[in-house]
Amino acid sequence: MEVVASSAAFSDSVLKNKQISAKVQAIDTDIVCTAFADKTFIIVTQLGKIGGLILVTKDNVVGDCKEPTFSVRVLLGKDDAVHCVIARRIAAVTGLEKPVLVALALKDTSVATARELEELVRTCSVW
Amino acid sequence: MACPPTVSLHSFSEKLLDKHVHFQIYCLKDSCLIWIGHDPAVMKNLSVAMPNPRLSACPVATSHLMGDFDDTTSTALAERLSKKTKQQVFVSSNLPLDYMQVPLVEQCIMKKLGKIFLQATSD
Numbered sequence: 001m002e003v004v005a006s007s008a009a010f011s012d013s014v015l016k017n018k019q020i021s022a023k024v025q026a027i028d029t030d031i032v033c034t035a036f037a038d039k040t041f042i043i044v045t046q047l048g049k050i051g052g053l054i055l056v057t058k059d060n061v062v063g064d065c066k067e068p069t070f071s072v073r074v075l076l077g078k079d080d081a082v083h084c085v086i087a088r089r090i091a092a093v094t095g096l097e098k099p100v101l102v103a104l105a106l107k108d109t110s111v112a113t114a115r116e117l118e119e120l121v122r123t124c125s126v127w
Numbered sequence: 128m129a130c131p132p133t134v135s136l137h138s139f140s141e142k143l144l145d146k147h148v149h150f151q152i153y154c155l156k157d158s159c160l161i162w163i164g165h166d167p168a169v170m171k172n173l174s175v176a177m178p179n180p181r182l183s184a185c186p187v188a189t190s191h192l193m194g195d196f197d198d199t200t201s202t203a204l205a206e207r208l209s210k211k212t213k214q215q216v217f218v219s220s221n222l223p224l225d226y227m228q229v230p231l232v233e234q235c236i237m238k239k240l241g242k243i244f245l246q247a248t249s250d
Contacts, residue, residue: 014149015168017136030134032153037167043134048156050217053173053192075192076175101170101193 018124024116027107031117035126040094042124043103044117051105052077054084056091058099070096082109089118094127137243143231148222150235154243158214161204161236164221173219174201176209186210200224204233212240 016035023029024046032043045051053076059069070091072084083104091100106113137152149168153160162170172194176187189206191199198220205218222228 014140014166015138015151015162017138017151019134019136021133028133032134032136034151036170038169038171041170043153043155045134045155048133049158050155050160050215055193075173076190101173 016126018126020120020124022120024120025108025110025113027113029117029120031120031124033121033124033126036098038098040091040098040100040127041103042090042094042100042121044090044121045103045105046107047105049105050076050103052083052103054087054102054104056088056096056100056102058096068096075101077104086114086117089114090121093118093121097127135243137239139239141235143235144225144228146228148228148232148235150239152236152239152243154247158216159212159240160217160219161208162219162221163204163232163236164219169221170219171195171221172198172201173217174205175215175217176202176205177215178209178213180213198224200229204229204236207233208236208240211237212244 019032021030027046030045034041055073055075057071059071061069070088072088086109087102087104090102094100135154140147140149149164151162173192174189175192176189178187179185187206187209189202191202201218201220204220205216209216
């Protein structure tokens with residue numbers, strides 16, 4: 001995992017952005033995180049495109065429940081389990097106080113890639 | 128018209144009809160995502176439009192992905208911008224419905240996109 005460039009974008013008072021480019025399992029990967037007031041938006045792309053959009057929200061549970069539950073909804077793109085799991089793991093990095101919209105365009109969906117992506121998103125903290 | 132291969136962010140603010148409007152454009156490969164809103168910056172709506180040059184009867188296909196389905200501003204903007212740029216365009220418009228403001232917003236975005244594309248081709 002080699003970080004090539006990272007930059008913090010401008011109007012931090014309106015929107016907080018963080019961007020990072022890195023090689024994940026030898027594939028160029030771009031990550032952009034934006035903190036909106038009601039959502040966190042994370043783009044993870046190895047194709048340079050938006051690809052699929054997945055919305056991850058924390059469920060409201062009444063009563064005692066130690067383990068939180070999450071809803072994963074595919075807004076755009078192929079509805080397959082692997083992408084949902086990766087989006088869910090990336091979203092979990094933010095702590096999920098707000099819903100997280102994840103844009104995923106991956107060339108490789110192996111476990112090793114998922115782990116590295118998680119670590120990269122952690123370094124891109126805007127939440 | 129082509130964007131640089133990696134994601135580039137372009138944020139700017141304009142005063143339209145005495146109101147501050149914030150814009151953020153995520154420029155990706157052959158596509159872009161445009162967020163428009165006020166303070167506080169929320170992302171409620173999201174629409175996508177795709178040009179279809181082979182089907183002249185339906186030049187642009189649109190879809191509302193998220194938010195209030197009654198608010199068609201995002202969908203309409205995405206459709207027009209996609210037609211103009213011949214790219215996939217995502218729009219998240221979070222302004223209160225104002226028919227006077229929409230054309231000005233569109234003008235601002237096209238002006239900025241023109242500059243971005245021009246810069247991309249000269250690089």
